[in-house]
Amino acid sequence: AQKITQTQPGMFVQEKEAVTLDCTYDTSDPSYGLFWYKQPSSGEMIFLIYQGSYDQQNATEGRYSLNFQKARKSANLVISASQLGDSAMYFCAMRDYEAGSYQLTFGKGTKLSVIP
Amino acid sequence: NAGVTQTPKFRILKIGQSMTLQCTQDMNHNYMYWYRQDPGMGLKLIYYSVGAGITDKGEVPNGYNVSRSTTEDFPLRLELAAPSQTSVYFCASSIIEGPNSPLHFGNGTRLTVT
Numbered sequence: 001a002q003k004i005t006q007t008q009p010g011m012f013v014q015e016k017e018a019v020t021l022d023c024t025y026d027t028s029d030p031s032y033g034l035f036w037y038k039q040p041s042s043g044e045m046i047f048l049i050y051q052g053s054y055d056q057q058n059a060t061e062g063r064y065s066l067n068f069q070k071a072r073k074s075a076n077l078v079i080s081a082s083q084l085g086d087s088a089m090y091f092c093a094m095r096d097y098e099a100g101s102y103q104l105t106f107g108k109g110t111k112l113s114v115i116p
Numbered sequence: 117n118a119g120v121t122q123t124p125k126f127r128i129l130k131i132g133q134s135m136t137l138q139c140t141q142d143m144n145h146n147y148m149y150w151y152r153q154d155p156g157m158g159l160k161l162i163y164y165s166v167g168a169g170i171t172d173k174g175e176v177p178n179g180y181n182v183s184r185s186t187t188e189d190f191p192l193r194l195e196l197a198a199p200s201q202t203s204v205y206f207c208a209s210s211i212i213e214g215p216n217s218p219l220h221f222g223n224g225t226r227l228t229v230t
Binding site: 004029031032035037043044047050052053091093095096102106107108 | 156158159204206213214215216217218
């Protein structure tokens with residue numbers, strides 16, 4: 001089974017609207033971390049937000065929030081008030097313990113396009 | 117703050133050539149990683165290191181070698197370049213190894229093998 005699944009290859013959102021990018025994960029490790037990264041067209045990987053498996057509250061960082069539903073194993077990224085600069089690839093990733101170390105595993109990404 | 121620095125930014129290799137992708141970090145992180153990103157895909161782990169002198173294989177190590185002689189540097193070596201190694205390579209580091217530690221990435225090296 002894939003560890004991280006992002007089912008939306010591409011998404012469109014109107015400027016100033018909110019958008020949700022989906023992410024589901026699979027792990028048997030009770031202690032894990034979930035991360036979202038942004039990759040603009042320039043290519044760098046930018047860390048956006050983190051959620052720990054034991055965190056009771058959803059993580060927020062400015063216009064980014066992570067909708068964490070542990071029982072459903074989902075960790076959706078919500079971007080409020082979208083801006084043109086939000087157009088990018090977004091990757092969900094998980095860090096869990098496997099084969100002797102904590103490795104970061106990535107999903108295939110969602111390409112977000114913000115429409116003026 | 118420089119963070120994680122990768123050189124070169126771009127490189128074209130011919131089949132069978134060799135090269136070293138350089139990676140250095142100035143954050144005194146013990147943990148360093150090499151990933152590759154193929155078009156339209158997420159990142160896959162090639163090799164990682166938990167400290168100077170210690171390296172281990174990731175998901176896709178074949179065709180690559182690494183060394184870690186200092187905390188700062190973690191070069192990735194391609195000995196006999198093949199077209200399948202055309203990719204974007206990212207080096208990353210983290211301060212600790214654990215579920216709550218994000219990785220900090222360099223800006224990537226775009227490699228084309230023809």
